[in-house]
Amino acid sequence: MKGPVLAVVELQGAGPVRPSLEALGQAAALARRLETQAWALAVGPRAASCAALLGRYGAQRVMAGGVAGSERLCALLFTDAVEPSIRELRPQAVLFAATPWGSERAARLAARLGVDLAGAITSWRATDPGTLRVSRSVYGGRLVEELEFTDRVPWMLTLRPNIFPLGPAASGRIPEPVPLEVPPPGSSCCRLLEVIVSSRAEPPLAEAAVVVSGGRGMGGSKPFSILRDLAEALGGAVGASRAAVDAGWMPPERQVGQTGTVVSPKLYVACGISGAMQHRAGIRDSRFIAAINTDPEAPIFRFADAGVVGDLFEVVPRLTEAARGKRRETLEKA
Amino acid sequence: MRICVLLKQVPDTSARLQAVGLEPLFGGCLPVVNPYDEFALEAALRLRESGAAVHPSPVPGGPGGPEGSCEIVLVTLCAAPVEEAVFHGLAMGADRAVVAEPSSGARWTPLETGRVLAEVLKTLGPDLVFCGEKAADDEAAQVGPIVAEALGVAQVCGVESAALELPGPALRARCRRGNSFHEVSCGLPCVATFLRGPALPRYPSMADIFSAKEKPVHRIPVSPARVSALRRVSLTAPPEERGRKMIRGGAREAAQALLDLIDRSVDCRA
Numbered sequence: 001m002k003g004p005v006l007a008v009v010e011l012q013g014a015g016p017v018r019p020s021l022e023a024l025g026q027a028a029a030l031a032r033r034l035e036t037q038a039w040a041l042a043v044g045p046r047a048a049s050c051a052a053l054l055g056r057y058g059a060q061r062v063m064a065g066g067v068a069g070s071e072r073l074c075a076l077l078f079t080d081a082v083e084p085s086i087r088e089l090r091p092q093a094v095l096f097a098a099t100p101w102g103s104e105r106a107a108r109l110a111a112r113l114g115v116d117l118a119g120a121i122t123s124w125r126a127t128d129p130g131t132l133r134v135s136r137s138v139y140g141g142r143l144v145e146e147l148e149f150t151d152r153v154p155w156m157l158t159l160r161p162n163i164f165p166l167g168p169a170a171s172g173r174i175p176e177p178v179p180l181e182v183p184p185p186g187s188s189c190c191r192l193l194e195v196i197v198s199s200r201a202e203p204p205l206a207e208a209a210v211v212v213s214g215g216r217g218m219g220g221s222k223p224f225s226i227l228r229d230l231a232e233a234l235g236g237a238v239g240a241s242r243a244a245v246d247a248g249w250m251p252p253e254r255q256v257g258q259t260g261t262v263v264s265p266k267l268y269v270a271c272g273i274s275g276a277m278q279h280r281a282g283i284r285d286s287r288f289i290a291a292i293n294t295d296p297e298a299p300i301f302r303f304a305d306a307g308v309v310g311d312l313f314e315v316v317p318r319l320t321e322a323a324r325g326k327r328r329e330t331l332e333k334a
Numbered sequence: 335m336r337i338c339v340l341l342k343q344v345p346d347t348s349a350r351l352q353a354v355g356l357e358p359l360f361g362g363c364l365p366v367v368n369p370y371d372e373f374a375l376e377a378a379l380r381l382r383e384s385g386a387a388v389h390p391s392p393v394p395g396g397p398g399g400p401e402g403s404c405e406i407v408l409v410t411l412c413a414a415p416v417e418e419a420v421f422h423g424l425a426m427g428a429d430r431a432v433v434a435e436p437s438s439g440a441r442w443t444p445l446e447t448g449r450v451l452a453e454v455l456k457t458l459g460p461d462l463v464f465c466g467e468k469a470a471d472d473e474a475a476q477v478g479p480i481v482a483e484a485l486g487v488a489q490v491c492g493v494e495s496a497a498l499e500l501p502g503p504a505l506r507a508r509c510r511r512g513n514s515f516h517e518v519s520c521g522l523p524c525v526a527t528f529l530r531g532p533a534l535p536r537y538p539s540m541a542d543i544f545s546a547k548e549k550p551v552h553r554i555p556v557s558p559a560r561v562s563a564l565r566r567v568s569l570t571a572p573p574e575e576r577g578r579k580m581i582r583g584g585a586r587e588a589a590q591a592l593l594d595l596i597d598r599s600v601d602c603r604a
Contacts (some may be wrong), residue, residue, distance in 0.1 A: 072516075075479060076488045100511050104491040104527075107444075107479035116443050116564035119474050133567065138473050142351045143358055145569050152563035189521035190488040196508075196515040204512030210602050234602060245530075252494065252530045253510050258347050258470060259369045259530050266600045277348045284572060288600045290592060305577045306595050308588045318589035326593065 003153065004039045004061070005031040006091040008082070008109075009054065010101045011044035011071040018166070019097030019207055021057045023159045025167020026124070027095045028058025033126045034092055037061060041082060041180070044071030048177040055175045058167040063089075065180030073182070074190040075108045081182045083112055091154045093132070098158035099206070110156045117156040118147050122163045122264075122285060136160075140258035141281030161207045162264045163285065200228075202237045205254065205261040210236025210269075211286075213256050214244055215279075217272015217293065217312055221249040226316045227271060233323035239263065241273045257282030269319075271312045275300030292316065335387045335403075335503075337378045338458055339428065340451060340465035340477065341410045342368040343419035347470050353569040367419045370466020372426075372535040374528040377496050378406050378464050379427045379536070386498035405429050409454055411436065411447055411556065424546035425538035431549070432458065434556040441566065444472070446558040448480025454554065455485060460523060462505065467492055467527040478527035488524045494531030 007027035009020040016024075024040055031038035040059035042050055047064035054062050063085060066073075073081065086094065086109070094109070096102035098120040110117035121134040122144075132149040134157060149155040185192075205211060212231040214224055224238065231238045240250035242257060256263055258278035264285035271292045273279060280303050283289060291304040292312045301307040308315050345351065349363035367375075381387045387404040408423045408431040410416050420431045434454050436442070442450075455463060463485070468475035482489035493507045499519060509516045510529055520526075538546070581591045596602075 074488060075491070076482070079483070100492050100509075103475050104479050104489065107476040108483050108489065110476070111445065111448065111480040111483035114445075116445050116562060117474075117476060118564060119476060136473070138471065138569075139345070139351055139358065140347060140470055140473065142571070143353055143569055144572050146567050147564050148567045150563045150565075188488070190490060190524070191519045192516055193519055194517040195511075196517065198513045202513060206512065236602075252532065253513075255530065266602050267596060277350060280574070288596060289576060290596060301578055301580070302575050303578075305599065306579045306581060306592055308581045308592055310585055310588060314585035315589050315592075318586045319593060322590050322593045326597070 002034050002036040003090040003092045004037040005034065005093045005095065006039045006041055006086065006089065006154075007059070007095045008102070008105070009040050009042040009050070010097060010099060011042055011047060011050065014046070015050055015053060016042065017097065017099065019099050019159070019161035020102070021166055022161065022164045023095045023097045024054060024057045024059060026159060026164050027093070028167055030093055030124070030126065036092060039063065039089070039091070041085070043073060043078065043081065043180065043182055051177045052174045055173065059175055062175045062177045063180045064177045066182040067184055069185040070182050072192055073185050074188045075104050076190065077183055077185070077188045078105050079108045079112050082109065082180070085180055086113070093153070093155040093157065096158045098160050103158055106156060106158045113154065115152060115154060115156055116149070117158070118149070119158045120160045121157055122160050124157070137262065137285070139281070140278060141262060141284045142277070160264055160285070162209065162266070202231070205237050205239055205256065205263055208237035208263070208265050210234040210267045211239045211256065211263050211265045212236055212269045212271065213239035213241060213273060214250075214271045215241035215273030216243040216247070218244055218249060223313070224250060226313070226320070230269065230316055230320045230323065233320050233327065234267065236265065236267070241279050242276070270300050270304070271316055273300055274298045275303055335462070336405045336407060336458065336460045337381065337387065337462045337464060338407045338409050338455055338460035339371065339375045339378050339423070340463065340481070341371045341375065341408045341419055341423050342466070342469045342471075343410070343412055343416045344368045344469055344471040352571050356566050356569050358569065365418045367422050368466050368469045368471070370468055370470065370528060372466075373530055374464040374466050374526075375423055375426055375428065376533055376535040377493070377528055378462070380533060381496060381498060382406060384497065386500055386503070407432060407458060407460070409451060409458070410434065411451055420551060421546055422538070424549045425542045426536060427542065429549065431551045433551060433553045435553055437555060437557045442558060443562045443564055444474040444476035445480055446562060448477045449484050450556050450558060451477065452481045452484030454556070455481065462522060463525040465525070465527055467529050478525050482525035485523070485525070488520050490518055490520050490524060490526040493526050493528050495533065496526060
């Protein structure tokens with residue numbers, strides 16, 4: 001029998017992050033295709049207690065272990081901790097979510113195992129039992145490449161957040177956690193001194209279902225407050241074009257596009273953004289793109305699903321009002 | 335102290351690209367330094383300018399540079415000519431460059447690239463290895479961790495700004511983690527990968543450009559140690575244009591119509 005498909009799950013606070021559950025769902029789908037089992041691996045103080053949840057999202061077995069702080073174990077110690085179990089398990093494939101946590105650990109683990117890794121994939125298909133084909137964006141989203149894995153295993157993948165649906169969420173049986181030996185975080189030469197959490201409760205750009213971005217048309221940092229209101233009404237995050245970040249209106253971690261964050265939300269709202277190549281390429285995987293700009297000739301309109309030619313300072317507040325109204329309606333119905 | 339900065343040359347990030355077979359068609363677009371590597375080089379230069387990086391090498395018996403000095407060495411691997419990127423890096427302030435030249439023009443996977451770069455780095459004995467978190471061409475975001483693994487040292491990824499902690503020395507870094515930041519301290523030697531932070535890369539002055547021509551560039555032939563198990567089978571330019579339904583009317587009507595269209599098209603809560 002083939003080795004299992006393993007999803008390595010990122011834990012934060014009380015449980016697994018959403019992109020990891022998306023990856024687990026794909027691990028379960030790939031396992032079905034290969035007629036093998038889907039396993040999950042989680043490292044953290046409460047990892048074992050997540051077994052039932054991971055079972056609902058597609059895991060048939062769960063490897064779990066760790067003490068306080070080990071969900072933030074540095075990539076080197078993390079790799080030391082999981083390598084022996086993964087070698088013993090001989091998985092057919094190992095999947096991570098392409099979050100900052102997952103990307104750096106997947107790359108290190110692949111190097112340790114001496115296998116290739118396909119990063120931030122957006123689709124996959126198991127063509128015949130011995131091969132796997134995956135697609136991923138390259139050149140900042142300007143081109144898409146398809147890669148093929150041969151029979152050298154494990155196939156290692158990281159999955160772009162927001163692309164894949166959440167897994168089965170079926171009421172399968174609760175997998176029995178298999179204990180995993182994990183060293184304490186204090187033994188690392190790379191010490192985490194402080195976590196600085198952004199004051200606003202906003203999802204990270206790469207994982208947000210809705211992103212509302214502003215560009216040169218915002219004219220300054222203060223007007224971004226109207227975008228924050230809209231993002232809040234839609235349950236999303238605020239982004240900015242490179243021009244807005246270059247001007248110092250928004251911090252670099254809010255930059256969307258190349259040299260910033262490549263996003264793939266369900267809804268992207270571009271306000272006062274003309275749509276330079278680096279920006280357009282960085283939002284290409286968004287499900288629906290709406291653009292608001294005073295210039296009817298702005299390139300962003302050709303790249304949008306819907307466009308409003310108008311003053312964003314008039315349109316955005318109305319859009320916020322309408323979105324709040326709709327949300328109230330939905331709440332009342334429920 | 336010696337800081338090695340990994341540098342890659344990529345096609346202009348603002349140019350439209352097309353694919354011909356399995357390779358992109360660059361047309362007349364200019365080669366530039368991978369912008370993420372430029373952030374890494376800028377961080378190295380600032381570390382040297384801070385004065386902290388003159389500490390003697392913590393690598394026991396390692397060739398970490400003479401006491402009281404800090405050397406910045408560019409290390410690059412490229413089958414194609416890399417003159418522009420290397421020259422720009424030297425003009426920004428690096429002291430010298432080591433160019434690893436592959437025997438063939440075949441595409442290398444990140445694993446091959448990282449391992450060969452690590453072999454080159456072992457001959458240089460760096461205290462710090464800086465590079466971009468990813469390259470603006472293959473977008474792999476793997477070479478930093480692979481180099482760290484091959485050197486057997488810790489990695490610090492997604493760094494926005496860095497400083498040296500003395501005594502120690504240790505690398506003190508502010509790393510971006512989605513919505514939050516991690517402040518970490520990492521013993522030397524280590525590998526750090528950089529993102530865009532508050533400090534933008536400098537523009538070289540005319541004097542810097544002239545002096546760069548005098549700086550040493552050492553070339554060494556290399557070849558990959560293995561045959562890759564991952565190969566590219568297609569490369570395509572995705573469709574650029576979308577439905578672009580234009581909504582007209584006053585602000586209020588347009589806003590309502592836009593929201594209705596969004597609601598019919600996507601479910602943002604699912």
